[in-house]
Every structure is written in C-alpha cells, then in structure tokens.
Amino acid sequence: MTETLTVETGGLASLDDEEGRDLRSWAGTIVAIGVILIVWEVLGRTYFEGRATLSPPTRMVGSLISEWDLYPRHITATLAPALRGWIFGVAIATILGTLAVLVPITERATLQFAVATYSLPIIAIGPILQVTFDGNTPRAILAGLAVFFAALISTILGLRSASPASLELVQALGGNRLTALRRVRIPAAIPTYFNGLRITGPAAILGAVLGEYLGRVNTGLGLFMVNAAFALQPDRTWAIALVLTTMSGIAFFLIGLVGRLLAPWAKEAST
Helix, strand or coil, rough: CCCHHHHHHHHHHHHHHHHHHHHHHHHHHCCCCCCCHHHHHHHHHHCCCCCCCCHHHHHHHHHHHHHHHHHHHHHHHHHHHHHHHHHHHHHHHHHHHHHHHHHHHCCCCCCHHHHHHHHHHHHHHHHHHHHHCCCHHHHHHHHHHHHHHHHHHHHHHHHCCHHHHHHHHHHHHHCCHHHHHHEEEEEEEEHHHHHCCCCHHHHHHHHHHHHHHCCCCCCCHHHHHHHHCCCHHEEEEHHHHHHHHHHHHHHHHHHHHHHHHHHHHHHHHCC
C-alpha cells in the first residue's frame, strides 16, 4: 500500500512539474512577444518615423479598425481558392499516401512525383495555369500544390507508425491489409497525420496569395497588399500582413485542434 501511494505521488509530482514547465514556457513566450512589440513600436515611432518601411503596431491596428469595411471581400477572395485547393490537395495526397503504404511497389513513383511537384517553382507554372484555367481555379491549384507534399509525407509517416505487433496480430487472426488499415493503421496515424497537416493550412493561404500576383483578379489580400505598398501606405500594408498572419495562425490552430479531438489519447501518451 505504501509503495502504491509512493508511485502515485511520484506520478502526480511529475505531472505538476510538467504543468509548471508549460506555464513557464507560455510565460516566456508572452514576455518575448511583448518585448518585440514594444521595441517595434519604439522603432516605428522614432527611427522609422516618416519612412514608408516599418509601421508601428498601434498604427497598424488603427488602420485595420478604421478601414475594416474594405477587408471582407478580399478575405473571401483569398480564402475561397485556398480552402478549395487545400481540400483537393490533402485528399489526393492522402489517397496516394495510403496507396503507397498498402502497395509498397507504388511508393517510389509516388514519392518521386511528390518531390517533382514540391520542386516546381510556383511563379514559373503560375502563368501556364493562368492561361489554361478560368476563374479561381489557378489559385486553387497553386494552393493544392503548396499542401500536397506535406500532406503526403504526413500520411505515409502516420500510417507507418502503427505497432508491428498489432499488425501481426491482425494478420494472425486472418485479417487482410484493408482490415489492418482500418483497425490499426488509421487510429495510429491520426496524431502524426494531423501534426503534419497543421502546416498545410498556412501553405494553402500562401499558395492562393501567390496566385493573385499573376493578374486577372480584382480582389484578394495579396493584390490588396501589393496595391497598398505601391501607394506608399505602410499602415495598410502591415495591417493586411497582420490579417494574413492571423488567418494562417487560425488555420494552424484549427487543424491541430481537430487532431487532438480525434486522438485525445495522443496528448496523454505524450504526457
């Protein structure tokens, strides 16, 4: 009984220590961000005052609030192709990654194709897409290309993280590869899969923004930011950058949240 209490007390102490480290980490991050914002504000109002280069955070936020009525249509114009490209890019990458794990002979060709798409310069293929497709399709394709490689690698690594003992057990009980995929590989892959997918949200937004630089569009945060920069409006330029950063952060957080909701045991195992 005494030994059991000692083990439980030690476990609680380790959890308390980890929670304390997490709190100190968050506190350090908040302090660091605060220091950066203060230095940024001071430099923006002193050394960079009167120069169209660095806008202080207070002016950036003030510009965003005062001109907010200009933003919704540009946000929608950027998010629509980004979301469309993200859905198709992740879906295709997940299918190909699953096929590569189930049929190992296809893995080499799949990875070579993924590396080729990852190595393609978006700016170079953008004009080709622009003259080939209409509407938002070029931006959606660029967004899909931006997320494809990360989604594919996340799929393969996640599915391969399954326990070999569990896979052997399924095989011993007469299960086939599809049974092992459904019963073992997919549950084991969820934490790794969604950890990798977190970077695809910001990547899709970046791909959609780069597509706006190709022309033939009238709205979008990328185009809006370029016009503001050419018009020497640093406050608006930095405010648009803040909106894009916030959108990317929200996408990163939401994908991670879905992963934690689908695999709550992953955090407990990590702890």
